[in-house]
Amino acid sequence: MSDQSSKVSVIIPTYNQAELLQNALISVINQTMQDWEAIVIDNNSRDNTREVVEAFNDPRIRYVPFSNKGIIAASRNHGIHLAAGEYIAFLDSDDLWYASKLATCRDHLGPDTDIVCHGLRIRREAGLKESLIPNLPGHDIYHFLLDNGNASIATSAVMLKKEYLSQFGIFSEKPEMVTAEDYELWLRLSKKRIRWGCIKEELGEYRIHGGNASGNIKRQMLAEEAAVMMHFNEDYPSSAAGTRLKMKRRRVMIALRAGKRALDSGFFKDALNYSLQGITKIWT
Template identity: 30%
Template sequence: MNVSIVIPTYNAAHVLPEAIDSVLAQTFTDWELLVIDDGSTDHTQEVVKAYNDDRLKLIYQTNRGVSSARNHGAMRSQGELIAFLDADDRWLPNKLSVHVEFMNSHPNVQVSFARVEFLTVDGIPTNKLTNCPLTNLSAADFLYLNPTVTTSNVVIKRELFEKLQGFDQAINYSEDIELLFRGMQNYDAIIEGIDQVLVRYRVHNTGLSSTLYRMEEGWHKLIEKARTLNPELVSQHYPSAYASYLQYLARQTLRLKSPAAIGVDFVNRAFKSDRTFIFKQPKFLLISIAVYLKFFLSQFKTANDF
C-alpha cells in the first residue's frame, strides 16, 4: 500500500516545518505529501518551497476552511491510503509503517488510528497519553467522544473516503467525528485503533470562551447530520451524549483557565441534559467540584476586592 499525506495549513509557517520534517523522517517511504495552503498570508509558500523532495507537492487555494483543504488534497492525491496531518502536529517516525502493516494484516479495517501524546503549545511532549477505546467501536460511540482525538491520527482507505465524498465542509470542530460516524452508519466501516503512540498533538491554550461555544455549535451540527441518518439512535443517546460533551467542555475551561462562569454553564447544562450522568461517569463529579470551587473562589475574590 502506498500513502497520500494531506497537510492543510493556514498561517502556520512557524510550526509547519515540524510537521513536514516528521513526514520526511518516516521509516516507510512510499508516500506523497500534499501541503494545501488555504490562503495563508504569512510565508507558508517559502517554507514549503525550501524543501527539495519530489514527493512533496504544494497546492494553493483561496481560504475556504480546513475541511475544504483536506478534501482538495485528498482529491488531488493518488495513494491507496490517505493520512491527514495538521500543520501544528507531529508524527513519530514509525507512524506510517505501523499503519500500513496493520491495514495489510487487517484487510477488513477501513480506518485505523493510534494512541496520541499531547504536546504543550510550545511543542514540548507532556507524557500525557490518550486512553480512548481502540476496538469494538460502534456508531453511537462517536456521539459521545472522538476515539481518534485528532484528524492527525486518522488513516483511511481511499475507497471509503471517496464513497463518503470527504469531509462535510459545513461542519467545524467535529468534522472528523462526523466523517467517521457517517462511515460506520452508511457503510458499516470497521474502525480500529493501534495500541501504540504514533502521533503528537499540540494543545493550544487560547483560553477563549467563544472557541468552546463554537466547538459546541460544531457538535450540534454533527448531531443534526447524524439525526438524518439514524434518528432512533440519536434520540436514544442524545441526553447522555450531550452531557458527555458538555463535561468535556467544562474540563477544557479548567485547562484553558477560562472564566469560571463558563465552566459552571457547561456543568449546569450537563446536569440538565442527563441527571443520571454523574452515576454513569463518576469523573464528572470531580470535574463539577473543581469547576464550582473555581467559581466560588472567583466570587470570593471579587467580593474582597470591593
Template identity: 30%
Template sequence: MPEVSIITPSYNTEKYIQETINSVLSQTLTDWEWIITDDKSSDKTTEIIEQHKDPRIILIKAEKNGGAGHARNLSLEKASGRFITFLDADDFWEPNFLEEMINFMKKEKAEIAYSNYARCNEDLIPQIEDFKADKVVTFNNLLKTCRLSLLSSMYDSARVGKEYFPEGSKREDHVMWLNLLKKIPEGKPLPKTMAKYRMHQSSVSRNKKNIIKDQYLVYKDHMNYSTIKSLYYTANWALNGFMKYSKLFN
C-alpha cells in the same frame, strides 16, 4: 500510485510547519505523497514549504480562505494513495508512524485504524497522559466521543472509498469519521504512541463551551436526529470531552 496519501491544511503556521515537514521527511516508509492545501496564509508558510523540492510534496494554494475542511477536501480530490491519513501543519509524527500503521492495517485487515498520541504544549512537551487507542471504534460509540484524531488515524480508501469533509462545520472531522463508520463495522486500535498533538491555549477543539452548539449540529443536521436525541449525544460528548483532557481522569 503511492502507498499512502497524507492530507494537510495549512494556514499561518510558519512557526511550526518546518517541524511538521521534518517529521514527514523522516518517515521510515518512503512511498508517500503529501498534499498540502494552503488556505490563503498571510505569513511565510508557503515560502517554507516551497523551499523543499521533494516531488512527493504537492502544494495547492486555495483561491479563497475556506477553512480547514475545504482545504482538506481540495487535497483529497488530488489524493491517489490507497491509504489516506491526515496531519495538521502544526502536529508531528514519530518516524515509524506510516510504516507501523500500514503494516498493522494489512495484518489486521482493518479498514480504519488509530494509534495513541502524546498531548503536548506548543513546544511538543507532553502535558498529560497520552491519549490511548484502547477501544474498537464503532459508529455507535463514536457518537458519544470522537476517539479518532486526524493526526493518528488512517483509512483504506481502496476498501471504503474517499470520504470528504462537510464544509462550514467546526466539527467536520467528527462528521467525516461518523460517515465512514456507517459503511463498516469497526475501526481498530494500535496501542502505540506515534504522534504528537499540540494543545494550543486557543485551540477550538479544547474550548468546549464555544462549540457545544456545533457539536449539537453534528447530530441534528448531519445525522438528522431528533432534538432530544441530539441533546442526549451532545451531553455525552461534553462529559467525555471533559474526561479526555482533565488530569483528574487521566
C-alpha cells in the same frame, strides 16, 4: 517511480504556521516508510509558508494555495481530490509524527481493517505531556461513537484507503460542522460498516497551544451537537421516548465535556457556564 498502490498521500492543511509546518514536514521526511507524497494545502497564509515548503526541494512535497473560506474541511477535501496514493493520512500543520507512523499504520491495514487510528502524545505550551489513546470497542463502533463522542480519535492519527472516501464521502463542509467534521466523518464511515483498527501506541504528537486551546470550545460544543443530532434524526424516530432520552443524554454529555475542556484550559467562568448548561439540559 513508486507503485501508486503502495503510496500514502499525506494531506496537510495549513494557515500561518510556517515554523510548525516545517517541523511537521520534517517528521514526514523522516518516516521509515518513504513511499509517500505530502500535499500542503495553504489557506492564503501571510507568513513564509510557501518559502518553507519550497526550501525542502523535495519532489514528493507539493505546495497548493487554496482559499477554504474558514472551512478547514474544504482544504482537506481538496487534498483528497489531488491525492495520487492509494492510502490517505492526515496531518495538521501543528502536529507531527514519529518515524514509524506510516509503516506501522500501513502494516495494520489489510483484509480485516479498512481504517486505522493510533495514539498521540499531547504537548502543551506549559510543557506538560499527556497521552491521547483512541478507545474503540470490538463491534458496533457507529453507535459507540454516536453515544459517547469521538473516542479520542484525532485527525492526525487516522489512515485509510482513498477508495472509502470516494465511496462513502469526504469531510462535511457545512459551517455548523466546523471543528466536528472529523467526528462526523468517523460516524458516517462507521455507519457503512468500515472496519476500524486501533493502535494503542503513540505514533506522533498533538500540540495544544494558544491557537487551538482558546476561543473554540463553544464552537466545538455546538458542532458536536450538530453532528450528533443529524445522525440521530437520520437513524431514529423523533417521536420515540427512547430517542428523546438518548438525545438529551448526549446533549448533557457534550455540555459537561465542554466545561471540562474550559476548566483544563483555565477558562473558569466558561467552565462553570458550560457545566450549568449541562445540568440545565437534564431538566429540559
